[in-house]
Amino acid sequence: MTGFVHIDDVARIFGPNLTTGERIAAKLGGKVETRxxxxxxxxxxxxxKGETLGLVGESGCGKSTLGRVIAGILPPTSGTVTIDxxxxxxxxxxxxxxxxxxxxxxxxxxxxxMKVGDTVSEGPIAHGxxxxxxxxxxxxxxxxxxxxxxxxxxRYPHQFSGGQRQRIAIARALAMQPDVLICDEPVASxxxxxxxxxxxxxxxxxxxxxxxxxxxSHDLSVVQHVSDRVAVMYLGRxxxxxxxxxxxxTPAHPYTKALFGSVPKLVLDADELxxxxxxxxxxPSPLSPPSGCYYHPRCPYATEVCKAEQPQTEDLxxxxxxxxxxxxxxxxxxxxxxxxxx
Amino acid sequence: MTDPVxxxxxxxxHFFTRAGVVKAVNxxxxxxxRGEIMGLVGESGSGKTVTGFSLLGLVDAPGRIVEGSVKxxxxxxxxxxxxxxxxxxxxxxxxxxxxxxxxxxxxxTIGQQMKMAIDAHERLGTRAADARATELLTQVxxxxxxxxxxxxxxxxxxxxxxxxxxAIALLHRPxxxxxDEPTTAxxxxxxxxxxxxxxxLAAETGTAMIWISHDLAVVxxxxxxxxxxxxxxxxxxxxxxxxxxxxxxxYTAGLIASLPAMAKPGTPLTQIPGTTPSLLSLPLGCPFxxxxxxxxxxxxxxxxxxxxxxxxxxxxxxxxxxAKAPA
Amino acid sequence: MSNxxxxxxxxxAEFRENRIAVVALVIVVLLILLALFASLVSPQNPYDLxxxxxxxxxxxxxxxxxxxxxxxLGTDPQGRDLLSAIFYGLRISIQIGLAAGFVSxxxxxxxxxxxxxxxxxxxxxxxxxxxxxxxxxxxxxxxxIVALLGQGKPQLIGAxxxxxxxxxxxxxxxxAKAERGKDYVEAALAIPLSGRLVVWRHxxxxxxxxxxVVATVQIANSISLEAxxxxxxxxxxxxxxxxGMLISNxxxxxxxxxxxxxxxxGIALIILIVAINIVGDQVRDQFNPRLRx
Numbered sequence: 001m002t003g004f005v006h007i008d009d010v011a012r013i014f015g016p017n018l019t020t021g022e023r024i025a026a027k028l029g030g031k032v033e034t035r036x037x038x039x040x041x042x043x044x045x046x047x048x049k050g051e052t053l054g055l056v057g058e059s060g061c062g063k064s065t066l067g068r069v070i071a072g073i074l075p076p077t078s079g080t081v082t083i084d085x086x087x088x089x090x091x092x093x094x095x096x097x098x099x100x101x102x103x104x105x106x107x108x109x110x111x112x113x114m115k116v117g118d119t120v121s122e123g124p125i126a127h128g129x130x131x132x133x134x135x136x137x138x139x140x141x142x143x144x145x146x147x148x149x150x151x152x153x154x155r156y157p158h159q160f161s162g163g164q165r166q167r168i169a170i171a172r173a174l175a176m177q178p179d180v181l182i183c184d185e186p187v188a189s190x191x192x193x194x195x196x197x198x199x200x201x202x203x204x205x206x207x208x209x210x211x212x213x214x215x216x217s218h219d220l221s222v223v224q225h226v227s228d229r230v231a232v233m234y235l236g237r238x239x240x241x242x243x244x245x246x247x248x249x250t251p252a253h254p255y256t257k258a259l260f261g262s263v264p265k266l267v268l269d270a271d272e273l274x275x276x277x278x279x280x281x282x283x284p285s286p287l288s289p290p291s292g293c294y295y296h297p298r299c300p301y302a303t304e305v306c307k308a309e310q311p312q313t314e315d316l317x318x319x320x321x322x323x324x325x326x327x328x329x330x331x332x333x334x335x336x337x338x339x340x341x342x
Numbered sequence: 343m344t345d346p347v348x349x350x351x352x353x354x355x356h357f358f359t360r361a362g363v364v365k366a367v368n369x370x371x372x373x374x375x376r377g378e379i380m381g382l383v384g385e386s387g388s389g390k391t392v393t394g395f396s397l398l399g400l401v402d403a404p405g406r407i408v409e410g411s412v413k414x415x416x417x418x419x420x421x422x423x424x425x426x427x428x429x430x431x432x433x434x435x436x437x438x439x440x441x442x443x444x445x446x447x448x449x450x451t452i453g454q455q456m457k458m459a460i461d462a463h464e465r466l467g468t469r470a471a472d473a474r475a476t477e478l479l480t481q482v483x484x485x486x487x488x489x490x491x492x493x494x495x496x497x498x499x500x501x502x503x504x505x506x507x508x509a510i511a512l513l514h515r516p517x518x519x520x521x522d523e524p525t526t527a528x529x530x531x532x533x534x535x536x537x538x539x540x541x542x543l544a545a546e547t548g549t550a551m552i553w554i555s556h557d558l559a560v561v562x563x564x565x566x567x568x569x570x571x572x573x574x575x576x577x578x579x580x581x582x583x584x585x586x587x588x589x590x591x592x593y594t595a596g597l598i599a600s601l602p603a604m605a606k607p608g609t610p611l612t613q614i615p616g617t618t619p620s621l622l623s624l625p626l627g628c629p630f631x632x633x634x635x636x637x638x639x640x641x642x643x644x645x646x647x648x649x650x651x652x653x654x655x656x657x658x659x660x661x662x663x664x665a666k667a668p669a
Numbered sequence: 670m671s672n673x674x675x676x677x678x679x680x681x682a683e684f685r686e687n688r689i690a691v692v693a694l695v696i697v698v699l700l701i702l703l704a705l706f707a708s709l710v711s712p713q714n715p716y717d718l719x720x721x722x723x724x725x726x727x728x729x730x731x732x733x734x735x736x737x738x739x740x741x742l743g744t745d746p747q748g749r750d751l752l753s754a755i756f757y758g759l760r761i762s763i764q765i766g767l768a769a770g771f772v773s774x775x776x777x778x779x780x781x782x783x784x785x786x787x788x789x790x791x792x793x794x795x796x797x798x799x800x801x802x803x804x805x806x807x808x809x810x811x812x813x814i815v816a817l818l819g820q821g822k823p824q825l826i827g828a829x830x831x832x833x834x835x836x837x838x839x840x841x842x843x844x845a846k847a848e849r850g851k852d853y854v855e856a857a858l859a860i861p862l863s864g865r866l867v868v869w870r871h872x873x874x875x876x877x878x879x880x881x882v883v884a885t886v887q888i889a890n891s892i893s894l895e896a897x898x899x900x901x902x903x904x905x906x907x908x909x910x911x912x913g914m915l916i917s918n919x920x921x922x923x924x925x926x927x928x929x930x931x932x933x934x935g936i937a938l939i940i941l942i943v944a945i946n947i948v949g950d951q952v953r954d955q956f957n958p959r960l961r962x
Contacts, residue, residue: 058529094861108852123860191385196600196611225602262534264559276534
């Protein structure tokens with residue numbers, strides 16, 4: 001395999017996490033939720049060196065959990081994540097600094113009582129990337145790199161706007177000199193006019209530093225813009241994976257197709273309002289997922305086999321993988337827009 | 343042209359805080375016709391939410407409407423007493439919020455809450471009230487609505503709760519609904535369902551809507567006209583298609599150009615430099631001037647709203663191919 | 670927003686707006702200074718028995734004693750100058766209050782943050798123990814411990830700590846539990862930084878606001894608890910009376926019109942405790958975002 005980051009058969013199950021009282025109540029026959037949630041089920045994929053992999057899906061699909069497993073924040077219940085052959089975690093502890101994370105909310109991810117310069121420098125000092133004496137110069141370099149004035153190192157987070165805070169968070173991640181960057185919805189909580197600034201900064205930095213990136217977002221247009229390949233998740237599983245142009249252009253999984261159809265698009269040359277391809281129903285509870293293919297209750301292409309059997313991941317000719325019994329019918333219907341699914 | 347159901351003229355709402363006067367809404371004017379949906383677009387702090395609250399008279403101290411008029415079906419709302427205003431609210435004009443969990447009472451069933459909302463404005467028997475509630479829940483797309491009346495808010499998903507909030511807002515067939523980012527917290531597939539239904543509801547019932555959002559794409563798929571707010575003012579307004587295709591205000595143009603969909607994948611996006619100004623210390627003249635490439639000395643004066651061909655913009659140096667700067 | 674707007678500066682700017690709190694703070698500082706320099710400002714060393722004359726005992730305020738100076742607040746049954754005794758008593762009360770406060774703060778914070786950070790069985794063990802202890806009245810616990818350990822400063826401080834650490838543990842636990850779930854803690858752990866570093870540099874500083882509030886209240890409580898124990902005769906040795914013991918000493922003479930022996934130390938004690946509590950209230954209000962204007 002040509003991958004740099006290997007995610008091998010990773011599953012993450014969140015147990016019911018009962019308190020002592022609840023455990024006693026459960027023993028006595030009380031109504032206590034004892035089922036567990038498979039947030040991520042048997043995901044295998046590899047990310048190539050220097051590539052940006054987009055991870056999309058609706059809330060609860062497991063994209064953030066998968067991101068945190070890759071970043072070494074959450075230990076997987078089973079499976080392994082390796083970077084260039086070395087594991088990210090051992091015995092539930094992160095043992096590498098080669099993967100770093102940028103979090104969604106820059107208002108929450110910076111310690112409000114720590115000067116922003118210290119926030120950026122504490123990791124590099126702890127891991128010997130710089131010394132206490134050189135920390136100021138080191139931080140100043142990274143501040144400049146992410147477009148912040150280095151004289152601001154002694155300020156506190158509340159003195160910055162959302163966009164500037166996200167730049168600080170990016171500087172904190174990059175100051176660890178990682179090979180891999182996990183971005184968990186990095187622009188979702190920013191204003192529209194600021195999003196473009198941060199996306200541009202991200203594009204520039206990943207290119208200049210040769211970073212391998214996993215970019216998690218619910219915003220499909222952002223993912224389409226920054227990613228080389230994209231993985232679509234539904235209820236903890238990857239349903240489609242492939243180059244952005246192929247997946248966005250001719251979706252092979254009915255969920256991908258419907259998800260793209262639901263996104264409001266800015267159509268400039270239409271005088272009539274755009275029609276949505278809506279998906280019926282809602283995402284089922286991950287506590288009791290449906291049998292077979294998880295998507296079958298909402299899927300217009302579903303047949304008996306979808307209820308019974310979980311689809312295997314199939315490799316298509318255009319270097320993409322899809323987990324659907326009927327992907328050929330989906331592809332055919334996309335090519336001929338008027339075709340109505342049976 | 344028929345009379346508008348809602349006519350807002352020169353509305354200004356200011357907040358008198360310890361730190362100074364926050365001019366959250368500054369001279370906002372627009373009209374809304376029956377069954378029309380207007381998108382009110384802006385970033386955080388642009389004043390779009392305060393505008394919505396001002397229309398319903400929901401602005402609390404230290405804020406108040408300092409100027410302007412809000413006419414609903416010919417009645418001036420800004421001078422009404424709280425009592426009379428309360429009578430209008432919910433029956434003639436109602437509001438939907440971003441977070442339905444904050445607006446629904448967790449201790450009461452959906453049916454009880456809908457009954458209370460009905461009782462606030464008219465007397466209906468329990469059976470008739472239930473029938474009305476069921477009808478509206480069905481209309482907003484809640485399956486087996488009659489049975490769901492006995493359910494509590496926590497038994498609904500986020501999307502379903504927002505539908506309930508919409509159903510409550512629609513109970514008295516108001517002339518105007520103000521919707522403040524009602525789909526922002528929802529997944530795209532649920533958002534698409536709700537947007538489609540709202541479009542149909544507005545057409546069917548003749549209820550006019552003000553759809554507040556930061557997302558141009560969302561409002562463009564729903565609203566027939568748009569108003570773009572920046573730093574407490576409407577900087578540009580007009581029919582959706584015209585405004586998006588041929589924006590006149592550099593801020594609108596910048597917002598559209600900065601969308602990832604407008605650029606080739608992987609290439610740098612067009613970005614608006616700088617950050618939104620603090621409403622406490624707005625620059626003199628055009629508030630967008632410090633971030634604008636078109637700005638000249640003239641922008642130190644406040645540009646008035648220029649009206650041409652059914653649209654308006656506040657800019658001395660409008661963009662667009664047909665645009666000529668007024669001398 | 671000024672460039673030097675550190676959290677501390679903003680805090681002080683807001684504190685200054687409450688005049689009563691500022692006055693209370695000035696009183697607290699003044700009383701602490703008086704206690705610190707008791708030997709310089711007192712006309713007499715009340716603990717040196719050689720200075721005392723029984724001839725001067727129980728004299729009213731304004732009496733000129735054998736030392737040749739005026740006893741402004743009168744004298745106690747041992748012939749001590751009451752003003753001097755109050756200054757020295759303040760010293761002991763504040764000493765014990767601060768010592769007990771800081772020791773309980775340290776122990777309680779350590780236990781609370783450990784429980785919140787580690788979770789699991791250790792969390793359950795520590796917090797159930799704390800809950801158990803909080804269900805006893807503090808005074809009862811302190812009484813039992815002093816009765817077991819005997820009299821003396823270290824014993825008294827030990828008893829006060831045992832009675833009070835649980836409040837700090839509870840507060841530190843609650844704060845740390847809330848902070849533990851926040852993104853910035855996760856971000857620090859994700860680097861990865863060691864648990865010890867994250868606790869020390871991130872959790873602890875962010876848990877300080879509620880702890881400071883509890884500390885001010887508990888220091889005031891320590892002082893009054895100590896006074897109570899001394900009043901009951903279980904506190905310090907009679908030769909070095911604290912405020913509580915001074916009150917107790919004068920108590921038998923209250924009915925015979927020699928009010929000053931009990932009343933003046935009592936007023937000093939009340940002023941001290943009320944002032945500390947006013948400062949504590951203001952600090953609490955400032956740390957509580959819900960009460961923010």
